[in-house]
Amino acid sequence: MADVFKAIADPTRRAILDELAARDNQTLFELCGRLIMKHGLSVTRQAISQHLDILEAAGLVVTRREGRYKFHQLDTTPLLAIVERWPITHQEPT
Amino acid sequence: MADVFKAIADPTRRAILDELAARDNQTLFELCGRLIMKHGLSVTRQAISQHLDILEAAGLVVTRREGRYKFHQLDTTPLLAIVERWPITHQEPT
DNA sequence: TTGACATGCAAGCATCTGCTTGCCTATCGT
DNA sequence: ACGATAGGCAAGCAGATGCTTGCATGTCAA
Numbered sequence: 001m002a003d004v005f006k007a008i009a010d011p012t013r014r015a016i017l018d019e020l021a022a023r024d025n026q027t028l029f030e031l032c033g034r035l036i037m038k039h040g041l042s043v044t045r046q047a048i049s050q051h052l053d054i055l056e057a058a059g060l061v062v063t064r065r066e067g068r069y070k071f072h073q074l075d076t077t078p079l080l081a082i083v084e085r086w087p088i089t090h091q092e093p094t
Numbered sequence: 095m096a097d098v099f100k101a102i103a104d105p106t107r108r109a110i111l112d113e114l115a116a117r118d119n120q121t122l123f124e125l126c127g128r129l130i131m132k133h134g135l136s137v138t139r140q141a142i143s144q145h146l147d148i149l150e151a152a153g154l155v156v157t158r159r160e161g162r163y164k165f166h167q168l169d170t171t172p173l174l175a176i177v178e179r180w181p182i183t184h185q186e187p188t
Numbered sequence: 189t190t191g192a193c194a195t196g197c198a199a200g201c202a203t204c205t206g207c208t209t210g211c212c213t214a215t216c217g218t
Numbered sequence: 219a220c221g222a223t224a225g226g227c228a229a230g231c232a233g234a235t236g237c238t239t240g241c242a243t244g245t246c247a248a
Contacts, residue, residue, distance in 0.1 A: 008176070009103035010236080021180055028195065047237055049195075068194045068245040076182045082102070083177055086115055088170045104206075122225065141207055143225075162215040162224045 004078045007058035013051045015039045017060065020074035027069050028052065098172045101152035107145045109133045111154065114168035121163050122146065 008014060012035075019034050020026065026034070032048050035041045052072060055061040059078040064071045102108055106129075113128050114120065120128070126142050129135045146166060149155040153172040158165045 003103075005099075005103045005108065006235095009097075009099045012236085014099065014179075017180055029193090043236090044238065045195085046197095046239085050236075070195070074180070076180045079176060079180060079182055082173060083182075085108075086111055086168070086170045086173060088173055088177075090171065106206085123223090137206090138208065139225085140209085140227095144206075164225070 001059050001078070002054070002057035004058045004060065004081060007054050007060055008079075010051065012041060012043065012047070013055055015041060016048070016051055016055060017074060020061065020072060024073050025064075025071040027071060031072065095153050095172070096148070096151035098152045098154065098175060101148050101154055102173075104145065104148075106135060106137065106141070107149055109135060110142065110145055110149060111168060114155065114166060118167055119158075119165040121165060125166065 008017070015035055016031060019031060019039065023034070028045065028049055031052075032045050035043070035048065052061060052063075056063055056072075060075060062073045062075050064073065102111070109129055110125060113125060113133065117128070122139065122143055125146075126139050129137070129142065146155060146157075150157055150166075154169060156167045156169050158167065
């Protein structure tokens with residue numbers, strides 16, 4: 001499993017996660033459209049595709065193939081590793 | 095406040111956070127020593143210093159100056175933004 | 189089968205990033 | 219004051235990264 005930290009380091013990839021959080025099981029073309037429309041991005045389909053590969057390698061996106069469509073689904077469980085590694089302590093004023 | 099995601103994207107910076115989680119309020123030189131000894135890293139003091147700058151800009155490290163010493167303290171609260179942005183749902187088997 | 193649609197592969201390029209090197213500033217002990 | 223210690227600044231470089239362009243593969247409908 002690839003680097004979850006690197007995966008969420010890029011703002012475009014975070015926008016993809018946002019989009020999938022809002023509407024799950026989108027295809028590559030659907031994601032392209034919504035990212036450009038709703039998130040104001042200006043990238044090509046290939047760029048999104050490469051980002052999705054990285055997100056999938058990190059386990060944050062799960063794909064399901066149906067004919068010529070490939071649906072992308074969000075999986076946030078890899079993010080657990082972050083919170084478990086450095087437990088979030090609510091800062092008390094000294 | 096700078097990019098928390100970029101800050102934790104680098105393995106050396108994550109090692110620094112690990113070290114501070116294990117022992118808080120270390121100086122730059124202390125951190126250098128322990129990172130080389132315990133974490134097997136081989137970087138110069140300046141590299142660590144630059145990483146600390148980034149971590150501090152991200153709010154993950156808080157510094158406190160005392161004479162010629164500068165103590166570094168871990169603050170995990172910025173990590174909350176990650177978990178809140180994409181709530182962690184435990185994946186049910188389909 | 190043929191054209192249209194959805195996706196995949198890969199090379200090339202500009203930029204970002206992490207690291208090193210070399211020098212400078214500031215503080216403490218004696 | 220002077221040397222030693224802790225830290226800061228900045229230029230330069232090699233490798234990583236995100237993006238584009240161009241073409242290839244695979245699937246469906248008529």
